[in-house]
Amino acid sequence: MNHVNSINQTVSGLLATFQHPTLQKNLVAIKALSRCELVDGTLYLSLKMPFVWDSVFAQLQATLEAKLLAIPEVKQVKWSISYEVATLKQANNQSLLKNVKNIIAVSSGKGGVGKSSTAVNLALALAKEGGKVGLLDADIYGPSIPTMLGTKNEQPLSPDNKHMSPIMAHGLATSSIGYLVAQDGAMVWRGPMASKALLQILQDTLWPELDYMVIDMPPGTGDIQLTLAQNIPVTASVIVTTPQDIALVDARKGLTMFKQVNIPTLGVIENMSYHICENCGHHEAIFGEGGARQLAEQYHTQLLGQIPLHRSLRQDLDNGTPTVINQPDSEFTRYYCEIADSVAAALYWQGEVVPSAISFKQV
Numbered sequence: 066m067n068h069v070n071s072i073n074q075t076v077s078g079l080l081a082t083f084q085h086p087t088l089q090k091n092l093v094a095i096k097a098l099s100r101c102e103l104v105d106g107t108l109y110l111s112l113k114m115p116f117v118w119d120s121v122f123a124q125l126q127a128t129l130e131a132k133l134l135a136i137p138e139v140k141q142v143k144w145s146i147s148y149e150v151a152t153l154k155q156a157n158n159q160s161l162l163k164n165v166k167n168i169i170a171v172s173s174g175k176g177g178v179g180k181s182s183t184a185v186n187l188a189l190a191l192a193k194e195g196g197k198v199g200l201l202d203a204d205i206y207g208p209s210i211p212t213m214l215g216t217k218n219e220q221p222l223s224p225d226n227k228h229m230s231p232i233m234a235h236g237l238a239t240s241s242i243g244y245l246v247a248q249d250g251a252m253v254w255r256g257p258m259a260s261k262a263l264l265q266i267l268q269d270t271l272w273p274e275l276d277y278m279v280i281d282m283p284p285g286t287g288d289i290q291l292t293l294a295q296n297i298p299v300t301a302s303v304i305v306t307t308p309q310d311i312a313l314v315d316a317r318k319g320l321t322m323f324k325q326v327n328i329p330t331l332g333v334i335e336n337m338s339y340h341i342c343e344n345c346g347h348h349e350a351i352f353g354e355g356g357a358r359q360l361a362e363q364y365h366t367q368l369l370g371q372i373p374l375h376r377s378l379r380q381d382l383d384n385g386t387p388t389v390i391n392q393p394d395s396e397f398t399r400y401y402c403e404i405a406d407s408v409a410a411a412l413y414w415q416g417e418v419v420p421s422a423i424s425f426k427q428v
């Protein structure tokens with residue numbers, strides 16, 4: 066066997082041993098290695114992944130670095146990662162939205178559990194992990210995304226008097242009904258009207274090419290949510306809950322609703338899992354413990370992650386710079402990034418890949 070082949074085989078063998086919850090098949094099986102080349106003692110390793118994975122990529126490097134440096138010819142390793150995010154088939158065979166590969170609906174059975182906060186930080190974390198990401202605020206009752214992103218005084222421009230440009234915020238392409246109505250304008254929407262308005266915003270926004278669009282759905286499981294879920298070309302959903310019993314009862318209704326309309330659920334995110342005392346760092350489970358995990362098990366889905374209740378998370382949102390932006394190196398951002406990787410991976414493994422030739426076809 067020649068030298069090059071033997072290094073290739075050693076590297077592949079090592080890569081194949083790397084295990085992580087985001088990998089249902091190993092890196093070699095999914096043909097993730099796009100470059101393996103030894104030049105003057107430097108081993109260039111490049112991965113191309115079908116879902117965002119930056120944080121796990123850092124873990125991979127830490128796990129394998131020493132083993133790679135133990136190969137006699139290798140003096141140093143230069144890693145890189147790129148993405149060709151897969152388009153997964155939409156639920157209910159809905160037509161794809163132009164430029165948008167995958168749509169993730171973030172829902173909650175009950176109001177006030179932190180659905181919008183989670184949607185915003187999840188979208189930012191998907192971007193931080195390597196994706197091109199959009200965020201649509203579909204919470205027609207109280208569109209809070211513009212406040213959370215610090216864009217509430219902005220108004221979308223219309224370059225052709227028909228479509229509108231998204232508002233760019235912290236690297237996300239965003240749109241919200243909040244950009245179009247007066248801030249104190251009380252909105253009384255009936256199901257079909259709300260759904261029509263939302264679909265129009267979704268379709269009339271000039272979205273750039275996006276790997277993931279996160280939709281902040283209105284809270285609850287009534288007619289409006291059902292109509293929206295059925296009419297938006299959603300790929301999959303995520304349910305946000307707190308560990309409190311009453312929130313869990315409503316989260317259950319959310320899981321049932323998506324099942325009824327055949328939209329797969331990727332898992333449950335538990336927000337306000339425990340309170341972190343600002344003075345002493347003590348963790349207290351003020352809303353109870355273990356509820357979301359049990360819920361996920363009962364519905365054969367996964368607990369995607371747990372976010373603590375902490376004053377700085379609220380402050381960051383109130384200031385228009387969510388935690389993933391304002392505290393990029395914090396433990397909170399790490400939690401959101403881990404959730405983002407789990408969401409992106411679950412979407413890929415649960416879904417059916419649409420060949421890339423038709424994935425950008427306009428509807």
Ligand SMILES: Nc1ncnc2c1ncn2[C@@H]1O[C@H](COP(=O)(O)OP(=O)(O)OP(=O)(O)O)[C@@H](O)[C@H]1O
Nearest residue numbers: 176177178179180181182284337373374375378379
């Ligand atoms: N983990 C957290 N720690 C601290 N504050 C939080 C956390 N999650 C959410 N909040 C705060 O709780 C409030 C409600 O959050 P948010 O608006 O995201 O809830 P929601 O479920 O989207 O509400 P609605 O149902 O009204 O749309 C906000 O002020 C937000 O800043």
